Amino acid sequence: MQIKHIILSGLLATLFVSCTTDIAIDLNTVAPELVVDGAISTDTIVHTIYLKKTSNYFSNEAANVVSGATVTLNDGISTVTLQEDVSVKGAYHTAATYFGVVGRTYTLTIDNVDVNGDGEKERYTASCPLNAVPAIDAIAVVKGQLFYHDVWPVKLWMQDPPNVSNYYLIREYRNNVCVSDSIDEWGITSDEFFDGVYLNNETIMYFSSHKQDEMLVNGDKISLEVCGITKDYLNFIQEVKDEYRGRNPLFGGQPANIRTNIRQVLPTNATGSPRGYFAAYATSWAKTVYRTQ
């Protein structure tokens, strides 16, 4: 629940006076594994799947990409092949006319790769159903304060479908540029606390004065993207945030690997495991212009 996390981190910030220092640690290494990162939405645009490899923890350079793979996408009716980008290796695109359909299950298959370099060809697959999302009635942006700093809450008017468990991914855009572009900035919530409720002028996300690109000025065009995701994908995103944020003995859990829906099909006796997520979701958009009062 978004609010709960904000409150807890705000409270902790006022309590803790601790110090940090860098420490040298020797870590083991393992053979590279496949990392899949991409999603299909209901928008009619180019959808991209990125294939990369894991690297040693202190490798300190960009990850290696997986180039030359055969990537296909099936929606239960037909199959398309994704084309690798000519200049950005490891990025595989659909056609610009492709769009996802609510209710279908999307399966991604990756062939013709040898990620761990042992000479044996590997095959991976991942599946995700495409869930619906309600339409957004309206959004508005105002100015406010949260834990003593300036924020611009984005207010939402939307009906949550009753008797269905909905999981939402939310991103905000300022002048058509996504400011919640990295996964730790994505908003996620489930309707556990508001199933069937009409969200009426409810704060769903914040633009924060702590970030340069989020400091709004009069006339900024604001868009909100709300996606209907699966519960598993929401848990994936939450786990990525937890692992990225770090932990302390009071409020952290045990470190553990982030879940994945990527499966290795061949070879059958593989020892490593693939990582990342392939998602499918429906998207709703809304726009407004920010005006200072």
Add this chain to the structure above:
Amino acid sequence: MYIYKIIIILFLLFFLTPARAITSSERVSLSGNVKDEANGEALIGVTILIKELKIGASTNNYGYYSISLPKGTYTVEYSYVGYQTVSKSVNFNTLTKLDIELKTAATEMQEVVVSSQRRDANITENTMSAQRVSINTIRKMPALMGEVDLLKAVQLLPGVVSAGEGTSSFSVRGGGIDQNLIILDEAIVYNASHMMGFFSVFNNDAIKNMTLYKGDIPATYDGRLSSLLEVQMKDGNSKKFSGSGGIGLISSRLTLEGPIFSDKTSFIISARRTYADLFLKLSSDEKIKNNQLYFYDLNAKLNHRIDDNNRIFISAYLGQDVFKNKDAGFNFGNSTLTGRWNHLFSQSLFSNFSVNYSSYNYGLSSNLSNESNFDWKYKMQDISLKADFTYFISPQNTMKFGYTTTLHNLKPGTITSTGGTTSYNTYTLPDNNAFEQAIYLSDEYQLSKRFSVKAGLRLTGFSSIGSGTVYRYDNNYNAIDSTVYKAGEVIKTYYRLSPRMGISYQLDDKSSVKANYARTNQFLQMASNSTAGTPLDLWFTAGKNVKPQTCDQYAVGYFRNFFNNALEASAEIFYKDMRNTIDFRDHAQLLLNQKLDGELRFGKSRAYGIEMQVQKNIEKLTGWISYTYSRAERTIQGVNNNETYLAPYDRPNSFYIVGNYELNEHLSFGANFIYATGQPVTYPIARMEIGGIIVPVYSKRNEYRMPDYHRLDVSLTWKPLSKKKRLWTGEWNFSVYNVYGHKNAWAINFVDDPENAYKTKAEMTYLFTFVPSITYNFKF
């Protein structure tokens, strides 16, 4: 079948006695109460010895003792650490009641201990794995921020490790932090921490005695696998009105005690509050000015001696922690209330009846303007009735038996929303209720001068009852459906036996060998993902989806005293085999989860080790040195690919030195040195880029270790000489925590290097280095 064997053995022991003992007409009972001469406090654990017969006994938790012996003239000796031994020559021809008052030894420090004294209770008593630390010892120890703390002292005992820097939580013999039963005057304390664990809920000024049982837990208690920490409050000075207190950097405390009308009734009230937040109000920074950050606690007790055979006590504890700022607030606290009645049916049959209430609660709320605000309240409460009897059958035979019944009510919470324009539903987590009953019987029998044996059996019936909602889960831990239970409806009942057995063999005057077996069961545990314990921890009970945890502990020890009992040494080996161990799935969601049972994973665990200690309790230099080697591991279905991993409290080597030196009447020095192997931890072995950030890929659970922990604390206590006679006496305590400023890792995180796009590094967070403090303590 096995139960019957135990019962038969106990009955045989019972019936053997008359054949060996002298007939009752030739036997007398010597009984009475032993008190502190200065304030009338009942003294717990005083050793009474009939020198000619070499029969001994000790006072119970209420200062009462009883020995049955043949008629004659004997010398009776009463001895207790820190007090002058009293020797009386008595002619016993009838039932004899002998109440004794002991003087503290502090005023007679120059004298060397007389050689006829026996301070060898650790050798002769058929108890092992128990540590009693006197409150005076704790008071002189160096302390974090000047707050002398009972639980911090417990963390310095062999076999115990702290769960983390600054926290009050501790692990005993590799067990979890929720496996310690903490009892204050017979009521359970669920969360014994203030301020995230930096301070415990025990105000030293109100406490009389503390005993930690690491194994060999008496049959009178059950419910936690690893230890029993029994804390007794003072009864209150029955001789004159007095008080004590202290002013420190973080908090201040005041205790008032005294008799009411006569020495039959006495009271004690202790209060303590932190005031760091009062200084915050001086700040001009708005962020800081309106924050509230404090804790307070209050201990109160009233006791009344109706007549020689009846005494009643009422004790209460109340504490709260409050954190609040403009937008959010958080509070938590404990309260306990107990009423007890000691009744002597005869000099040989002592009984105690009590009614106990304890509760633990917390609340989290948000207060943002123009927003929907939420308010979450969590509460758990216990109410129990206990009847405990001790029957002093003969000089060789003491029997204890009793009955307890408890009702547990856990309300994980209701979240309500206020303000704002969206009308949120109220989110309720189902209640968790349970009803528990237990009976126990234990007997301690001195078979010969050297050989003593004890056996005990406790039978507990634990029922998870409604009102409540129980979910059913499939093999993938997904909730399938749920059943709603009405209030009082039984959901699931478990019966568990806890047998206990111990033998003690005295090799000679100075040494003994002991062995012990105990089975303990745990029906309530904490759902906590963190290693240190947090105020938001919630407790849950055994029930339809959760079996009670069980532990079988075996221990063997060798005890030897040197230099005429001035030095006590011991070495103990233990092995614990635990079943139905509970752990949580990776990334478990424990807070606000209606389907909490689906986050649990079960398996088994074990722990073993050796504890060695040398202790000196008399003369100018006192303290102890201990070394413990201890291992603990778990194998849980659904965690770490079902492979065995190190338990969070596997700390192979821990070494503690605790010392206090009384230079003269006015000056004493204290020092603690702690060294412990670092906690097991999970580190990354690779990394991946996803969604524009870099995240770790981890090794198997707990494959690595944090850096070793060590620090040195020192303190100086100065009691200034005063030429005038003053109304009060005072002393200054100067303390430095972590003198050489070793940066002890509190958490290690793997983070992005802010300067370099693709660079990551390991960053260690540490809390306290070189923290000096001053406290002024006074007494009147």
